[in-house]
Amino acid sequence: MTIEVRVPQLPESVADATVVAWRKQPGDTVTRDENIVDLETDKVVLEVPAPAAGTIKELKVPSGATVTSGQLLAIIDAGDVAVAAATVAAKADSAVQTEAVGGAKLAPSVRRLVEEHHLQPTGIEGSGRDGRITKGDVLSHLSEKESSNAVPAAAAARPVASAVVPIGAPKGSRAERRVPMTRLRARIAERLIQAQSTAAMLTTFNEVDLSAVNDLRSRYKERFEKEHGVRLGFMSFFVKASIEALRRFPVINASVDGNDIVYHEYYDIGVAVSTDRGLVVPVLRDADGLGFGEIEKSVSAYANRAREGSLTLDELTGGTFTITNGGVFGSLLSTPILNMPQSAILGMHKIQERPVVVGGQIVVRPMMYLAMSYDHRIIDGKEAVQFLVAVKEALEDPARLLLQV
């Protein structure tokens, strides 16, 4: 009996997908739900599982082809095929260097770096013998990651290199390597330009004394964990404070559509999470209705699933306001780019102890700079500044979150 494997229904906003990597070849056996092919869309890389166990009979589209919802991808000969031990070492597909890592063991320095930075080796291009990953490859990968971190965007690229270092090339040669952008990378680039050219974007800054938040966190640490099963971090405070401020300044939560300003009477807060593929922004729907525990749990769950690459498209779309945190990488101050079509984005940064003046005295406080980039077409400077002050005041005096004042 033959089974057809088709492209899953793609969401409205996604027109088509690209076949990135066939994980199986004709003749290979598959178990039910085993991944057959990776499809790349503007936002995520989708895995297409085998609907039943069997043997791959035919692949209908080649690697690199563009496919649409429901399109026939492959045919499987169903049957009770004895499942061979899953071969981790996939055949080396020269177009996608990531395969080559499958069976080849990683060099000691690479193992160390992968562990330290929680990386997925399959996402790193290998320039060594037989496609092996060298330490230099990982270092390049990490520096590429860092340079794309301040930008809120959907799951980022896995570079597909077509060039291989020539045999016997002298070390230190100044050759150039031309690598075409992946679909994801190109889409990110497109969206960034779009944001910059559509919105009248600028950034306003303030700073916040997080000693009150720290105080609460240390006082209720154990009880919170016991009650909610998750650590009390900073994100729940940031989200709550943002929502309080958004209530007062609804235009910050709005978006531009043609000549209309669309006010959203709900609060879908995007929380940027860093993964080794780049920054992803899962959305907390109706965040105003979530308690601190629920927010922390959701954010933690999103972070884990983002790192596994298992976020769904629905979780990544929508959102009326975004919070991003460059502090994780050590950023003290930055100017985030808008996550279109949203009109504002709040940037949190590194918390650093600094001497500040309180009541005429110099004291040491855990300070953090706040940055908010906003669309000046609909948000005026006064509102932007006051919004940020509201966030700051709510964080410096958390009781205000309780009392909604």
Added chain:
Amino acid sequence: MSDNQFDVVVIGAGPAGYPCAIRAAQNGLKVACIDEWKNADGSYAFGGTCLNAGCIPSKALLESSELYHRAQTEFAAHGLSATGLAFDVATMQKRKTQIVKASTQGIASLLKAAGVTALQGHGRLLSGNRVEYTAADGSKRELSARHVVLATGSAPMELKSVPFDCRAVVDSWGALEFTEVPKRLGVIGAGVIGLELGSVWRRLGAEVVVLEAMDQFLAMADQQLAKEALKHFRKLGLDIKLGAKVSGAEIGQDGVTLKYADQAGAKSVTVDKVVVAIGRRPYTRDLLGEGVAVELDERGFIKVDNECRTTTPDVWAVGDVVRGPMLAHKGKEEGVMVGDLIAGRVAEVNYAAVPSVIYTAPEIAWVGQTEEQVKASGRAYKTGSFPFMASGRARAMEAPAGFAKVISAIDDDTILGIHVIGPMAGELIAEAVLAMEYSASTEDLQRTMHAHPTLSEALHEAALAVDKRAIDYPNK
């Protein structure tokens, strides 16, 4: 195929030719290999310069002479005493000859076992990929081949001002054949060969003066290593004079008077024997027949691309007769590559990871770039080194001289070069070559376990020293 038709004919059965023939035969091709090497006694022998007049005989004499030297200089420290320690050059030479004979006969049996038609005599390439084979008795035979591989090697360069007379002025082969230790030996050229041969006879009691025309000692090696080496060779008693350009020789009653000039002016030195070891030139005498379009470059090497193809289709050339370091292992890998390429297989030679070895004591070996080369390339680098004096094993062996040095790139930690001067350097370098073949980073070497107590730990510690994380030696 008839008796005279072959898939491949290899001209030369030295360390480049015979591996080529064997690999081609392993790939199922019909192969003939022609070699014309004749020993002093007129007998033919396979193996070329390496087996007969180079690598192997020199290693045999180096071993014998070093043993004698160590007995003299090292026994006391071990609490060993031996009176009447003597040596007999004839026995030494006999042992060497037996080793050489066993090796060359070994090649003959390897060729036979591989099914290669081994022919002793002269081979000449004719147009149309035909090879004219002239046997010992003068009879000629024309072989036709789909592919011809030229592996005729090299010959010692002659110094016009001090021509060979095969008695008092000899080449490296002649220096290996001395029947007695020269009282005074003059070596022209302080390269690898000059230093090895000079070492042999110095250890056996000769007064050795080495005249090197260049101002820099071992210019192709890492200069930190070269400096250390010079110190040890001078300690051995090799009177190495740098910047000394030889202008002529006069053979007289007292011996050979070499005239040379250095910075200070004109000088001369009288010796009993002179070894001219100024380098080797590619050997193509009577190799290319009329109408053959195989081109040579301006220095006489056969022009080839990086797969060893000559300018004539289906004619290849490997070993000392083509560009690149004149090293037996480079020739061998080229020969094997060609044996595979002809059979349609994928093969390549990685010229960036060719090890070099000087079999003196202390031994010297390196692979990759020297510090001077890295500096010239402009790439930011860091180095680490570890002295054998701090190696328990080296001290136990009474061989604490020298060090291992690792040069790494700062940008991505790639190992750029590894240099060793000390005991077993030639063996230790193999790990370094493997590391470079896999584009290993210094950290990879740092995280690889090395057995203790061994000399190989020096490489481990030198790699750690690059990042100032050495355990067994203070980090500067």
